[in-house]
Amino acid sequence: xxxxxxxxxxxxxxxxxxxxxxxxxxxxxxxxxxxxxxxxxxxxxxxxxxxxxxxxxxxxxxxxxxxxxxxxxxxxxxxxxxxxxxxxxxxxxxxxxxxxxxxxxxxxxxxxxxxxxxxxxxxxxxxxxxxxxxxxxxxxxxxxxxxxxxxxxxxxxxxxxxxxxxxxxxxxxxxxxxxxxxxxxxxxxxxxxxxxxxxxxxxxxxxxxxxxxxxxxxxxxxxxxxxxxxxxxxxxxxxxxxxxxxxxxxxxxxxxxxxxxxxxxxxxxxxxxxxxxxxxxxxxxxxxxxxxxxxxxxxxxxxxxxxxxxxxxxxxxxxxxxxxxxxxxxxxxxxxxxxxxxxxxxxxxxx
Amino acid sequence: xxxxxxxxxxxxxxxxxxxxxxxxxxxxxxxxxxxxxxxxxxxxxxxxxxxxxxxxxxxxxxxxxxxxxxxxxxxxxxxxxxxxxxxxxxxxxxxxxxxxxxxxxxxxxxxxxxxxxxxxxxxxxxxxxxxxxxxxxxxxxxxxxxxxxxxxxxxxxxxxxxxxxxxxxxxxxxxxxxxxxxxxxxxxxxxxxxxxxxxxxxxxxxxxxxxxxxxxxxxxxxxxxxxxxxxxxxxxxxxxxxxxxxxxxxxxxxxxxxxxxxxxxxxxxxxxxxxxxxxxxxxxxxxxxxxxxxxxxxxxxxxxxxxxxxxxxxxxxxxxxxxxxxxxxxxxxxxxxxxxxxxxxxxxxxxxxxxxxxxxxxxxxxxxxxx
Numbered sequence: 001x002x003x004x005x006x007x008x009x010x011x012x013x014x015x016x017x018x019x020x021x022x023x024x025x026x027x028x029x030x031x032x033x034x035x036x037x038x039x040x041x042x043x044x045x046x047x048x049x050x051x052x053x054x055x056x057x058x059x060x061x062x063x064x065x066x067x068x069x070x071x072x073x074x075x076x077x078x079x080x081x082x083x084x085x086x087x088x089x090x091x092x093x094x095x096x097x098x099x100x101x102x103x104x105x106x107x108x109x110x111x112x113x114x115x116x117x118x119x120x121x122x123x124x125x126x127x128x129x130x131x132x133x134x135x136x137x138x139x140x141x142x143x144x145x146x147x148x149x150x151x152x153x154x155x156x157x158x159x160x161x162x163x164x165x166x167x168x169x170x171x172x173x174x175x176x177x178x179x180x181x182x183x184x185x186x187x188x189x190x191x192x193x194x195x196x197x198x199x200x201x202x203x204x205x206x207x208x209x210x211x212x213x214x215x216x217x218x219x220x221x222x223x224x225x226x227x228x229x230x231x232x233x234x235x236x237x238x239x240x241x242x243x244x245x246x247x248x249x250x251x252x253x254x255x256x257x258x259x260x261x262x263x264x265x266x267x268x269x270x271x272x273x274x275x276x277x278x279x280x281x282x283x284x285x286x287x288x289x290x291x292x293x294x295x296x297x298x299x300x301x302x303x304x305x306x307x308x309x310x311x312x313x314x315x316x317x318x319x320x321x322x323x324x325x326x327x328x329x330x331x332x333x334x335x336x337x338x339x340x341x342x343x344x345x346x347x348x349x350x351x
Numbered sequence: 352x353x354x355x356x357x358x359x360x361x362x363x364x365x366x367x368x369x370x371x372x373x374x375x376x377x378x379x380x381x382x383x384x385x386x387x388x389x390x391x392x393x394x395x396x397x398x399x400x401x402x403x404x405x406x407x408x409x410x411x412x413x414x415x416x417x418x419x420x421x422x423x424x425x426x427x428x429x430x431x432x433x434x435x436x437x438x439x440x441x442x443x444x445x446x447x448x449x450x451x452x453x454x455x456x457x458x459x460x461x462x463x464x465x466x467x468x469x470x471x472x473x474x475x476x477x478x479x480x481x482x483x484x485x486x487x488x489x490x491x492x493x494x495x496x497x498x499x500x501x502x503x504x505x506x507x508x509x510x511x512x513x514x515x516x517x518x519x520x521x522x523x524x525x526x527x528x529x530x531x532x533x534x535x536x537x538x539x540x541x542x543x544x545x546x547x548x549x550x551x552x553x554x555x556x557x558x559x560x561x562x563x564x565x566x567x568x569x570x571x572x573x574x575x576x577x578x579x580x581x582x583x584x585x586x587x588x589x590x591x592x593x594x595x596x597x598x599x600x601x602x603x604x605x606x607x608x609x610x611x612x613x614x615x616x617x618x619x620x621x622x623x624x625x626x627x628x629x630x631x632x633x634x635x636x637x638x639x640x641x642x643x644x645x646x647x648x649x650x651x652x653x654x655x656x657x658x659x660x661x662x663x664x665x666x667x668x669x670x671x672x673x674x675x676x677x678x679x680x681x682x683x684x685x686x687x688x689x690x691x692x693x694x695x696x697x698x699x700x701x702x703x704x705x706x707x708x709x710x711x712x713x714x715x716x717x718x719x720x721x722x
Binding site: 169204251254259260261278306 | 394401415654667
């Protein structure tokens with residue numbers, strides 16, 4: 001890539017970043033309008049939308065990350081983007097990747113969350129197109145985000161010669177590899193509570209399981225403390241509305257978890273505790289399953305392809321081992337699961 | 352009294368209740384079993400505690416979600432006391448649940464009593480075949496075990512050979528059309544009726560193998576179908592399947608009876624359609640209405656609150672099964688049901704939370720879970 005190519009690609013991103021910055025400004029008319037529309041489409045509470053905009057929308061990515069994003073993105077004749085509907089800020093990164101790939105970008109938003117792409121476009125007119133259908137041709141690239149089922153469906157309809165970058169289903173986990181001092185633990189769990197609560201846990205980066213390298217009794221204490229943090233956070237950031245199907249899943253999970261072990265109420269959600277090896281994936285809606293593991297990194301090996309993000313607290317050497325076990329997942333600190341560096345897709349599973 | 356002695360006594364009470372000469376009501380027995388399980392099953396005790404403690408009415412007994420059977424052991428007794436272990440087929444996910452039984456006599460007594468009432472129309476001996484793979488030894492499928500029991504009991508031939516290839520008519524090549532034809536001819540010669548026990552997907556496989564042809568069964572024969580399609584074949588609407596099967600077998604639609612059972616249950620429900628059967632004399636026999644045996648009760652509950660819904664409303668089925676003495680007296684399913692005169696109507700499985708983007712669904716997770 002020549003410097004000229006790089007600069008041309010870099011220049012295409014600026015209007016998008018400016019659009020995101022103006023959206024994040026809640027004092028402007030545009031910012032206020034965005035908040036109303038996003039609350040209506042996402043189902044998050046008004047506070048949940050604000051929390052997500054302030055914590056997760058990248059309004060000032062640093063140049064090193066932007067350079068990495070551009071250099072890791074292949075060029076396309078036309079870049080197509082199929083957005084998922086669960087994490088509205090994800091549209092920003094997805095469109096940035098597409099703009100790094102091509103000067104011609106077509107975006108199809110999710111029917112569930114059609115607003116963010118439109119809002120970004122309104123602040124960066126002509127940067128990209130929002131379309132109802134994508135029809136990529138040979139030589140084009142498609143970045144698709146959504147469930148594995150959607151990815152499989154899309155793959156079967158693609159014309160030959162279209163390169164697809166599929167980011168399918170996944171989930172996040174957190175590993176507490178050594179129990180720190182009480183104050184450290186409180187800070188870690190407060191961060192994890194934010195990771196859980198953002199987007200009401202609907203993102204593929206959202207943690208659903210916490211592994212703790214400690215005895216069962218200590219794990220129970222951690223679980224209770226995490227439930228307290230979630231409850232505290234909910235006072236500031238209430239959970240949004242959930243459809244009956246999600247509430248039904250939560251009722252089923254709660255009773256299953258009661259049968260398996262202890263369950264702590266955590267505001268509107270629950271923190272469940274299992275025995276070592278008792279993996280349970282709670283439904284979204286601010287629920288997490290906590291279990292002890294003497295070998296938490298090894299315990300993740302079976303789930304490697306599904307892991308998008310691992311929050312880790314422990315020795316640096318162990319952190320590296322975790323990265324090798326789940327190469328498709330970002331490894332980060334507690335409280336940073338929903339804010340991966342702006343250097344490419346949110347997970348590494350397409351790398 | 353020890354756990355084992357209490358369990359044995361409860362089994363005896365349930366069997367007596369089923370035979371009609373017990374001293375206790377359904378509610379009394381259900382609550383006694385619930386209290387017994389609360390004492391000896393820590394998981395059930397926690398579930399009860401989450402509802403405020405000990406249940407005092409049948410509809411207060413919390414249902415153990417079927418998922419629990421896939422994730423942990425649901426039994427009041429240790430593994431060493433298991434006499435049978437039945438495994439679920441896994442439905443759409445790969446994880447299999449297990450229902451352990453310490454006492455098999457209760458299962459046998461209940462399954463046979465209601466099976467006879469639902470499937471046998473008179474005193475004539477039946478020849479019984481199954482559109483199912485040869486039963487494992489020991490049996491791991493509750494359905495296969497029940498089919499084998501029906502073969503022995505309904506034919507009344509003493510020690511009938513059950514594990515023979517001419518009775519289990521699903522092989523490596525699929526449905527054994529030839530085998531079923533021979534069984535039908537043999538029954539015809541002996542002036543017996545044929546009872547064909549089958550899963551819905553096996554019956555669809557049979558229809559596909561017949562390719563529009565027919566395979567007439569002797570007059571008075573019965574076809575028992577059970578279960579869903581589980582993604583194994585094309586799906587056919589129940590009414591269409593019934594009509595097509597009746598035409599293919601040359602029998603009336605009333606002679607095709609659906610059974611509803613689950614590995615997690617001890618007991619079964621049936622449509623009361625078989626002409627002349629004891630069940631059809633007692634209940635209204637419309638297709639699609641599943642009659643409960645006296646020792647089982649279906650309570651439709653709200654899927655989000657898990658509280659019983661008003662009579663006639665649709666809910667998900669919580670099933671109180673007195674046969675589940677040593678496992679879970681109440682099972683919480685995701686099957687949508689509505690109570691009607693004569694039983695319950697099954698309305699399909701409640702939709703799980705729709706996938707919202709890339710967040711992993713629970714079924715996908717269970718499918719990937721190491722066994």
